[in-house]
Amino acid sequence: MRVHYLHYSRATMLKSTFTPIFCMLVPNPKSSKLSTLPITNTFKNCPPPVRQNASLKDPVSITVAPHLAYPTSAYVHLPFCRKRCHYCDFPIVALGSASTQIEDDPRVSNYVQFLCREIDAMKVECDAKKPLETVFFGGGTPSLVPARLVSKVLEALSLKFGVCEDAEISMEMDPGTFDARKMKEMMGLGVNRVSLGVQAFQEKLLRACGRAHGVEEVYESIGIVKSCGVENWSIDLISSLPHQTNDMWEESLRLAIEAQPTHVSVYDLQIEQGTKFGTLYTPGELPLPSETQSADFYKMASRVLCDADYNHYEISSYCKSGYECKHNFTYWKNKPYYGFGLGSASFVGGLRFSRPKKVNDYMGFVQSLENGLVNCSGNDHINVKDTAMDVVMLSLRTAKGIDLKCFQESFGSSIVSSLLDIYKPYFESGHVVCLDEKRRPIRIEDVTTSSFDENIRERKVAYIRLNDPEGFLLSNELISLAFEVIDSYNFGSPHQEAA
């Protein structure tokens, strides 16, 4: 069949949310060389859509058009921290350790007020109002914010969109910023997933990265989370810290596992420009680990955590079966999401939008939003090339990889064979893996004996994913190879769907 990306309507799309994605695309044999033309969703002229939610039926399938569905996820940025960590370049507001009275800090309540105004000002057609399925409080250190203020935000969200009863509501919490009472309060508000910013289990390392807590607080906070009965929680760790040794890393992993979280996030330290680390250190040079060491850290995490029965479901995420972070999965699936607060990113109506990173600019932005002077959601214009790149980039971060069937149906089969072509040497080297429909690895000889085209047609190769850990370690290289293919590809050419 031929796929045409030009006019497909929200109505068509919603009707077909249970059917494979290719049905969402209206065939139009005349389409050619339109790759740069945006896709316009003309739902405004269509009858009110049926309120139906398909997104949870198949939580891991990545499709092209879901970004044109209504968002059911919201990211909320709570930027306050005691102080800035030495590696951090996020938009945060350092309150200083002196201000013990965060409860009454006007900077916090003021900000939350703007946050609620922003949520309020978000234009949503009433028919588009869909209850949120995930809410993620990120920061900053959200756990510093008094529960009553968090409650205001949640109130604003449920007033605006509604929040599902079983919604996943995550909060990033840092050791030393909450006690059992606060934890209980947050849980009372609906927070049911905690992402604990442990980072390391060594006093020396915590101090070296300028964390506001020590190891004691780490254990204390783990105790609180567990005793309060938070069922779904994550420990966040950072590898490749300055002065970090193999033994230290092994210890951190072991202690994290002993705490029995349902989820572990492992971030590889990035030295960002403009951070304290950026001025002090050069990647790969002492006291930072060498590239090889740092790769070894990554491999160790993968091995140790998998041995402890955690699934490595995304480049930097591990979880016990069934405990994937639903919110983060909206990102990997290229689905839409709201973003509220300083510097937060949203993806609504096909538009990726980042809010101002400075508090004053952000407040100005909220005002303009209220006055209708800015629009941070798109009018469902999308560019096929951009979408293809996003899909590749996001799905290759996951263990599931690219679902070739979906990908082909959305972008054409010849691009799939170009992708397989460019990855051929990396199948051989083991960086990339081909899987069949049942997700069994296919031996490379079996793939290459017949042409890729045939393989795809016969659906022998159903997925490609980056191998764990070698492929994940080089994900940037491998993804940018795919970008090259997509970039040089003419999506308009009608022969792409010859099959």
Place this chain on the structure above:
Amino acid sequence: MGYLSRSSKTLRQSKFLYHLFFSFPLSSICGGKSLIGGLPHHRFALSRALFCSHARQNSKENNRLELSEYPPELIRNFSIIAHIDHGKSTLADRLLELTGTIKKGHGQPQYLDKLQVERERGITVKAQTATMFYKHNIQDTNYSDGQGPPSFLLNLIDTPGHVDFSYEVSRSLAACQGALLVVDAAQGVQAQTVANFYLAFESNLTIIPVINKIDQPTADPDGVKAQLKSMFDLDPSDALLTSAKTGQGLDQVLPAVIQRIPPPPGKSGSPLRMLLLDSYYDEYKGVICHVAVVDGALRKGDKISAAATGQSYEALDVGIMHPELTPTGILLTGQVGYVVSGMRSTKEARVGDTLFHTRTIIEPLPGFKPAKHMVFSGLYPADGSDFDALNHAIERLTCNDASVSITKESSTALGLGFRCGFLGLLHMDVFHQRLEQEYGAHVISTVPTVPYIFEYSDGSKLQVENPAALPSNPKQRVTACWEPTVMATIIIPSQYVGSVITLCSERRGQQLEYSFIDSQRVFMKYRMPLREIVVDFYNELKSITSGYASFDYEDADYQQSDLVKLDILLNGQPVDAMATIVHNMKAYRVGRELVEKLKKAIDRQMFEISIQAAIGSKVIARETISAMRKNVLAKCYGGDVTRKRKLLEKQKEGKKRMKRVGSVDIPQEAFHELLKVS
């Protein structure tokens, strides 16, 4: 001319009628000229351009553009020749000012150096003609009729000093009867002074020695006079002493030109014969031909034909360079000027061709030997997709520089490109720079090579201008290899003799002559493989002599040599664009150097990369680049997909700019690095 001395006779050993001289600007005293890409020369940071309107003459002078008032007796055609940097262009400025052709102090210095490359490098690359008018009292003549001294029409041709462009010098001399041989009063006779002297001498031109830069504190005009006497047998009393900087002695120059140089010998009454000296392409006018009218006269509207092509044209516009194009409607015997004839491409305008009136029968002029290409290199678009753009740029530029030979070629590593022949390395460099500056093209150049000849056991011969074209494992046995050689002239202060001799023998040179110019300076002649001087020789020579050596060469015979093809393999796959041909004895060193350069220039990739240099199937040098272990794993924090995307797109763009061989990405810099290996 019977005054050729013994010492200069020894210099004339070369039996080649046609010379390609090569000298480098080793001048250190007035220094400051950058040959390869260096910083802009100070001198053109100065004044604003003098537009032709400024240079145009007032109405009184316009009257003088009645060229019919200038019979051959009142015409003098002369070139300014010298070693590089001795002040030719500056002297030309002064003469143009003195005759009112340009206004004093209004033009930029080296007015005739118009190209951006010329101004940036401070060197002349293209010969330029300018016509001047000058009143002069011929001795013993009384102007009792009240007319005053007659006005002379003088054609000055400023020539390049660098050996790569000596082709320009020899063409210029063909339009002249005399030459000003300019010598820097402090540096004295240099290699290119010798070369250019012989070019002029063998063309039977009257030579006026001009010792310039006498204002310099280290000037030694008497010493220079002695050198001129001993080397060229030029009479010391004939030498003019000038400073093109202060103006000292300049009033002597044009009177000497008029008195000593004979008028052009052509016959006014004979049918028109014009020598096509040069041509270039003008956006508005089309092809503009520079011509010297040898016999007869050319008028606007005349039908003319080209002897070489047989094509006919109409002379749409006729005039002189004064110094900008100035229409006169006529060019008479002995005059030098331009013709616009509606030629579409400069390919029709063959330099050295004879132009004549259509339907007349004439004996074509001897013309010039075609330019000889000394070095060849591949030129490829830096971005593979830009072949058409590069093609277009090269076509346009060759319209203004016909001395480059161009053939299409293709490389597995670099895609479609061109094999270009150049007169020398500076010429190659200037060509690249002009492509970039004047046509916005971005190019990758392969390692320059010289043309080799390989003989096989079946008697067949292969001329190789692209090492990739030489089979690495030939079916036929190679029975002999031949490489081009040059006759090199080196002039150095005597204290450097030892180290220069060592250098030359390292470069497989064979000393032919060794003599003293004066008490301090030594003159040496070497026969050297062209390959050895193509890359890096000049830099070496300069550094071991603190810049005091001057160097020049002319091309000589082929000699038999033990040559091998050196392949570069990346992960076992030969990279055609990196192949070179080297002398067997040097293969190991060069192979090692190439491999090391590449190791530094190629980034780590997902695989281990082996870099090998091999002769046939024998690997002589090897390096490996270990595989990349990991790269940035940054999380997509808070759904900030855009940031991650940008990072990856940047990475993709970086990859796109690379050349891929197998799955190895080669950055463009790797190709540039290879150019530096000798």
